[in-house]
Amino acid sequence: MSSPLLQLIGVSKSFPAGDARIEVLRDAHLALERGSSTAIMGPSGSGKSTILNLIGTLDRPDAGSILFEGKDLSTLNPTAQAEFRNRSLGFIFQSHHLLPHCTVLENTLVPCLAGADRLEDEVLERARRLLDRVGLGHRLDHLPARLSGGERQRVAVVRSLIRSPALVLADEPTGALDRASAAEVTRLLLELQSELATTLLxxxxxxxxxxxxxxxxxxxxxxxxxxxxLGRKSASPT
Ligand SMILES: Nc1ncnc2c1ncn2[C@@H]1O[C@H](COP(=O)(O)OP(=O)(O)OP(=O)(O)O)[C@@H](O)[C@H]1O
Ligand SMILES: [Mg+2]
Structure with a gap:
């Protein structure tokens, strides 16, 4: 069997809280197989976003390792970490974080602007095709302010996938949407994830x-x- 795309091994993380520290993660383990889709649930404050921040190299664990394609992310220097985020990760947040003065098409191309990439015709074509797929092909030149919440989040989904990252990290991607829009965004996210063989957390x-x-x-x-x-533990491994 091939090795997991991502592995958390004995990861712990605490934060200062007054004179004490709160232990948010305690010896947490996780393995994500390539092409898999995984949800993390849990009460507010239980450490879900903390896990995504650690995987995204936006913060460091106090103990334990995070391996991506077998390589410990903490051994990468800041430039290599930025390169890892840019090349291998896509991010989707609860709030879409679209740039208000850029069009729908331009927003999806933002991840392609970091680094030395030229905007190849191929990338533009891919952005247009994906936007078409999520039903926004006729709104390429619109500004985010003219879109509904669900439409903005569909742009955010396309933006996260534009560079075909190996792993997409989504933090409450439907948290700000009504039920119908949430169902639509979920459907599109999973369709594209499966087509592009991305791993989704x-x-x-x-x-x-x-x-x-x-x-x-x-x-x-x-x-x-x-x-x-039912919120109960079961025996199978994570
Ligand atoms: N940079 C930080 N400094 C201090 N405390 C932090 C920091 N980041 C997170 N925490 C604390 O760690 C705990 C876990 O936070 P986290 O954001 O991971 O929770 P969550 O599970 O994502 O919650 P929610 O569902 O509300 O988004 C919280 O008590 C939070 O206050
Ligand atoms: Mg959170």
Whole structure:
């Protein structure tokens, strides 16, 4: 069997809280197979975003390792970490974070502007094709202010996938949407994820979104445990 795309091995993380520290992650383990989709659920403050920040090299674990394609991310220098984020990761947030003065098409191309990449016709074509796929082909020149929340989030989905990253990290991607828009964004995200063979890790409070992933985990006492839908632990490994 091939090695997992991403592995967390015994990861711990605490933050200062007054004179004390809160331990958010305690010896957490996780393995993501290539092409898989995984949801992380859990109460507010349980450490879900903290995990995504550590994987995204936006913060460092106190202990343990995070391996991407077998390589420990903490051994990368800041330039290599930036390169890793840019090449290998796509991010989707609860709030779309689109640039207000850039059009729909320009927004999806933002990840291609970092580094020395020229904007090849191929990339433009890919952006147009993906926007078409998510039903926004006729709105390429619109500014985000003219889109609905669900439409903006569809742009954010395309932006996260524009460079075909190996791993997409999504933090409550449907958290700000009504039910119908959330279902639509979820459908599109999963369709494109499967077509592009991307690995997807989604943090969500939504049982509907989590239920569409191939695996659901819960944050519990600083660890990731399999979720059986009832908030109880089960025996299978993470
Ligand atoms: N940079 C930081 N400095 C201090 N405390 C932090 C920092 N980042 C997170 N925390 C604390 O760590 C805990 C976990 O935060 P985190 O954002 O990971 O929770 P979450 O599970 O994503 O919650 P939510 O569902 O509300 O988004 C919280 O108590 C938070 O206050
Ligand atoms: Mg969070």
């Amino acid at each position: 989604v943090v969500t409070h939504s049982p509907e979104l989590a239920g569409r992933m191939s695996r659901v985990l819960r944050m519990e006492d600083g660890k990731l445990v399999p979720d059986d839908g």
